[in-house]
Amino acid sequence: xxxxxxHVTVFFFLASFTQNSWPEILKEKVENAITSTFxxxxxxxxxxxxxxxLKNKVPSEINNNNLFKLKSNNTLIGYAYVGKAPSMKKExxxxxxxxxxxxxKKSKVLIYREMHGQQIGSQRWLxxxxxxxxxxxxxxxxxxxxxxGATISTSSMTKxxxxxxxxxxxxxxxxxx
Amino acid sequence: MMRKTITLLTFSLLCVxxxxxxxxxxxxxxxxxxxxxxxxxxxxxxxxxxxxxxEKAHDYTSGALEWAQLIEDDKDKISIQHLLVxxxxxxxKHWRQDWLYENTNFYxxxxxxxxxxxxxSKDEVKGQWTQxxxxxDDSPRYSGSATWIHADGKNYWENKADSPxxxxxxxxxxxxxxxxxxNRHEITSYGWLxxxxxxxxxxxxxxxxxxxxxxxxxxxxxKVDDSKCKVAQDWWAxxxxxxxxxxxxxxxxxxxxxxxxxxxxxxxxxxxxxxFYAQKEMDESEISSLVDKFVE
Numbered sequence: 001x002x003x004x005x006x007h008v009t010v011f012f013f014l015a016s017f018t019q020n021s022w023p024e025i026l027k028e029k030v031e032n033a034i035t036s037t038f039x040x041x042x043x044x045x046x047x048x049x050x051x052x053x054l055k056n057k058v059p060s061e062i063n064n065n066n067l068f069k070l071k072s073n074n075t076l077i078g079y080a081y082v083g084k085a086p087s088m089k090k091e092x093x094x095x096x097x098x099x100x101x102x103x104x105k106k107s108k109v110l111i112y113r114e115m116h117g118q119q120i121g122s123q124r125w126l127x128x129x130x131x132x133x134x135x136x137x138x139x140x141x142x143x144x145x146x147x148x149g150a151t152i153s154t155s156s157m158t159k160x161x162x163x164x165x166x167x168x169x170x171x172x173x174x175x176x177x
Numbered sequence: 178m179m180r181k182t183i184t185l186l187t188f189s190l191l192c193v194x195x196x197x198x199x200x201x202x203x204x205x206x207x208x209x210x211x212x213x214x215x216x217x218x219x220x221x222x223x224x225x226x227x228x229x230x231x232e233k234a235h236d237y238t239s240g241a242l243e244w245a246q247l248i249e250d251d252k253d254k255i256s257i258q259h260l261l262v263x264x265x266x267x268x269x270k271h272w273r274q275d276w277l278y279e280n281t282n283f284y285x286x287x288x289x290x291x292x293x294x295x296x297x298s299k300d301e302v303k304g305q306w307t308q309x310x311x312x313x314d315d316s317p318r319y320s321g322s323a324t325w326i327h328a329d330g331k332n333y334w335e336n337k338a339d340s341p342x343x344x345x346x347x348x349x350x351x352x353x354x355x356x357x358x359x360n361r362h363e364i365t366s367y368g369w370l371x372x373x374x375x376x377x378x379x380x381x382x383x384x385x386x387x388x389x390x391x392x393x394x395x396x397x398x399x400k401v402d403d404s405k406c407k408v409a410q411d412w413w414a415x416x417x418x419x420x421x422x423x424x425x426x427x428x429x430x431x432x433x434x435x436x437x438x439x440x441x442x443x444x445x446x447x448x449x450x451x452x453f454y455a456q457k458e459m460d461e462s463e464i465s466s467l468v469d470k471f472v473e
Contacts, residue, residue: 029230036232092229112229121229 029110037106040072058167085160103133117153134169204325207332212245214406215398226390244409253278260409268412273311280307286339288354291438314449333363353377353389368400438473
């Protein structure tokens with residue numbers, strides 16, 4: 001019983017931490033991305049905590065506030081990674097949503113902070129990442145088409161996705177996912 | 178010298194008056210040129226969204242045969258009823274457009290089935306035509322005033338007006354509540370073009386309007402022989418009295434000149450369902466009490 005109370009307390013603590021540390025606009029966009037992709041009205045973001053040793057092993061940044069289990073009606077529906085990657089002069093925020101078998105269900109650019117390269121936000125381009133799994137390594141020009149005029153951002157998003165896929169693979173092998 | 182000045186002034190005023198009359202005649206001709214039988218193609222595509230994570234809706238395309246019937250032709254008012262012809266045999270009452278010269282009273286759509294009553298001064302609408310657009314049940318939809326332009330071989334009218342969601346999205350979307358329509362009607366060699374540059378807007382009380390996405394609409398009306406729409410002409414001949422009664426009732430409601438709020442449904446049915454699928458022909462008092470049920 002004591003264990004359950006601790007677990008619940010930790011969960012709510014983590015949930016509120018997530019809410020407090022993200023800007024309101026990012027929170028809203030993450031929520032929209034999840035509800036529309038998984039076609040659920042309500043869901044819970046449960047943070048996946050990773051120890052420092054593993055954090056140093058994985059290529060993507062894990063800050064205990066960007067990798068989550070997604071649950072709806074107490075059932076696991078998938079996973080989400082929320083990250084930042086460089087565009088030409090600034091950084092953009094993105095989300096990669098996995099199904100419960102760790103296959104990409106959707107990638108979205110959530111916030112983009114400059115005019116140049118905004119084409120990467122289009123689902124016409126982003127849908128190329130759908131169905132890629134933890135064992136894939138993606139190459140621009142081979143697996144993913146480039147976009148003329150958005151070379152830096154397309155490379156950046158592809159690299160970020162590769163890092164997330166490798167991270168997910170390492171965490172899976174380590175029984176974290 | 179004095180006589181010369183008076184003659185010149187009188188002549189100038191006469192010219193201005195004649196010019197205004199001739200301009201109004203051109204306007205009326207352009208408006209009436211939208212009447213007749215047309216093959217219509219409807220095309221819409223979402224274009225620019227301010228937020229990068231907005232996922233554009235699929236393009237919408239459709240086509241129809243449409244009869245545009247002149248139903249009122251007064252000095253300062255022209256009314257055109259559009260009727261859709263489906264499979265050469267079925268007729269569906271479609272939208273209606275009324276054109277009013279130098280009109281000063283407007284119902285501006287404000288979301289949530291409500292319209293704000295607004296007035297403009299005579300000076301603001303001088304030489305302008307208001308286009309009032311109505312739903313299939315003759316309830317109001319949107320309204321805008323602008324000048325018909327006849328220049329460089331073109332005849333067009335353009336305006337921006339807040340409107341409810343279009344029928345193609347009314348039951349499918351709830352992520353915006355106002356469509357700011359950029360309407361452009363141009364009379365062309367093949368018929369006419371209804372071009373639209375629309376903003377899909379989220380309006381909330383006490384907040385600034387938020388643009389969700391912009392949309393291009395391109396509705397081409399290609400003139401065909403009127404005989405192709407005979408079924409619609411016959412339908413209108415048989416039904417125009419009933420619909421005149423409906424229009425008159427709405428005219429009474431709108432003549433109250435105050436903010437308007439309508440119920441989208443009464444007993445789970447929209448007004449058009451009562452009017453289109455009535456078991457028997459409704460008389461004036463039945464139509465009147467039916468419409469009253471929808472006015473809050």
